[in-house]
Amino acid sequence: MASTLNLRPVDGTFSLGDHIYGVLREAILDMKVYDPETDLRLDERALSDALKISRTPVREALVRLEQDGFVEVRARKGVYVLRKSHGEIMEMITVWAALESMAARLATERASDTEIASLRAMAGRFGSDDAKAHIEEYSEANIAFHQRILELSQCTMLKTIADGLFLHMRAVRRKAMAEKDRSSRSVAEHIGIIEALEARDADRAAKETREHTMRLHDHVRDTWIDLDEVTKKNAAG
Amino acid sequence: MASTLNLRPVDGTFSLGDHIYGVLREAILDMKVYDPETDLRLDERALSDALKISRTPVREALVRLEQDGFVEVRARKGVYVLRKSHGEIMEMITVWAALESMAARLATERASDTEIASLRAMAGRFGSDDAKAHIEEYSEANIAFHQRILELSQCTMLKTIADGLFLHMRAVRRKAMAEKDRSSRSVAEHIGIIEALEARDADRAAKETREHTMRLHDHVRDTWIDLDEVTKKNAAG
DNA sequence: GACTGGCGTATGGTATACCACATAACTGAG
DNA sequence: CTCAGTTATGTGGTATACCATACGCCAGTC
16 A cells, blocks of 8 residues: 555554553562561452453463462462562572573673673773662662673573562562672672673683672571561461 | 261362363473474363363463463464474573582582482482483483482572473473483483582582583584474464 | 455453352351 | 351352454455
8 A cells, every 4th residue: 555654563462461460560569578567468350440451361460470479379368469588589599690600601602792891881880989879770780780691691591580580589679789888899799700701711700600699699698687477477367 | 977978188279270281281291292293283162172161271271381481372373382492492401501500509518418329329220221221211310310409409499490491301302312322421420410419519519510411402402403494384374 | 367355263362250168247046 | 255157248260251353265356
């Protein structure tokens, strides 16, 4: 027809279920999950009513969220947003370390000099003083740095799994990253990782990356305010 | 009523959806997915009819299977069992190597001498000759060995994710493990891993484990008969 | 004979009604 | 007042009907 009429390829994959999944996940991630006063219960009918749709797509989204580990569906009891226990958070960080360590190793073989150089730009954006001043901003840049390493591995699955973990850690970060002296040390360690990558030293890059993340692991382990009791209390109800 | 009638404590978590999920997953794993003549299409209504249930629990199972990466649901087209591409298989093995390498590292700190000794029993069950004779049996023992290492890490998430990968690799193994000379070398490498664990040498255990799995990676990379073309052809239809 | 357009059919997506069980609220006997 | 038994209500689970789109089929046209 009219050659001037070139339109959208039409997103044929759209569905309410997909949309609600994203909406609900964001909503859950924005919840103050670790606030003892937060009501962790979700109501299928209330949700479908609020969203002006039927229960079916809502339930589809909930099934997916359950598999992602965000909620728990208890038959004829209710749907509950899950808190991560201390142990689960430790394990998530451990897996993250495993994945990113491998990613760094692969990056030494697969990433271009230009790409590695871009990492330096990301890490250097904040001096230690700036980091102290803008914790939240630093936290974002920090995550971006780690995600970039995952990307440079050119292994999609490594990054995909890690991204899932990062989502779960979003709420955790607010608590754990609030320490001031960690950020400056973190920046220094990032530089170390970059130097290993630049040297194309696979073993060293893997080691530095792993130890960097495992230091966060140990830090959280030592400073985490245990909410397991609260979790149990709520789970029992 | 009749005191002779004491039955199941009633699994309160039972649901058709859960059950169908397991049934369908097993059925998919038993399919000859890589046989070009296999019909990869699933029919919601045919399934629900065959299982004598409604579409609802079937759809719930399909949603979960889609998130697991076993099937793809295309709106108003159909549900299709997915073939793993060459690249995806490479990535799965890479992630596996990353996870198990970390698991071996943790095992050097967390596993008891007795537990590590049990590994030696598992690995020694088959001499190299036996291995050649009973490929299938060896393959099972091989997987069990690797799963045991994951367990000894005492990191549930490492094992959970790895188990998911193993499921996807089940069909692949039939093709890749059919090489004879691999099994004897594999047994030798297992011994090497065990010795590193016994020596409580974290770095060495991690390295041996990673390199062992990455050798499978390289082997599959070099010998895999590429079915990507077939996959594309089917995906287009 | 090739092509266009309508129409029927198949499919996944959604809405809705109903079910079984869990739990709270209520009732009435003691 | 206490507590067993009953009823009412809320929840997720399931069944079913209907919808919109994708796609093949076929008649009709040129």
